[in-house]
Amino acid sequence: MRSARLVLLDSASANSSTFTSNAFMVADYDILSVHWPDGGNSRLTLQGSDDDGLRSSINSYSDMTGIITAGIYTVDPGVRWIRALRSSADSLAAVTIQAKRNR
Numbered sequence: 001m002r003s004a005r006l007v008l009l010d011s012a013s014a015n016s017s018t019f020t021s022n023a024f025m026v027a028d029y030d031i032l033s034v035h036w037p038d039g040g041n042s043r044l045t046l047q048g049s050d051d052d053g054l055r056s057s058i059n060s061y062s063d064m065t066g067i068i069t070a071g072i073y074t075v076d077p078g079v080r081w082i083r084a085l086r087s088s089a090d091s092l093a094a095v096t097i098q099a100k101r102n103r
Contacts, residue, residue, distance in 0.1 A: 002101040004029070008084040009095040019088075021095070023049070023058055023081040029099035032075040032082075036067060038093035042086045043068050048079030 008021040026032060036044050047061035058081055067073060075082070075097070084095050 002028075004099045006097040006099060007094060008034075008082075008097060009086065011094045019086055021084045023053065023083045024097070025053065025080060026077070026082050026097070026099055027080040028101055030077055030102045031098075031100040032077050033072055033098045034067070034075055034084075035072050035096045035098065036070050036093065038070050042088045044095060045085045045087075046075060047083050047085065049081040049083075050079060051081065053081050 006024045006026075008024065009018060034044075034046060044067040046064045046067070048064045049058050049061045051058040051060060061081075061083065064075065064079070064082070065073070070093075082097065086095070
């Protein structure tokens with residue numbers, strides 16, 4: 001079983017004005033969970049895309065879920081790329097995804 005911890009948004013002060021994370025490839029993982037320890041007054045939106053992203057840019061994202069309360073959440077696998085958007089800089093907490101592959 002292969003696993004990875006992906007930091008979508010970190011809590012460094014240099015990232016305090018960052019509202020959108022980079023895209024991370026999660027196509028190879030069967031189990032995804034997101035950890036958002038402190039929501040503050042912010043909303044966290046997870047977006048996914050099935051665009052190629054390797055040979056061409058990612059042009060379209062779809063909202064997968066919106067989170068308004070801090071916690072640990074399961075994310076349905078199946079997308080190629082995932083990214084996070086927070087609605088304000090009020091929440092500077094890190095947003096991480098734990099990804100595991102069972103094959």
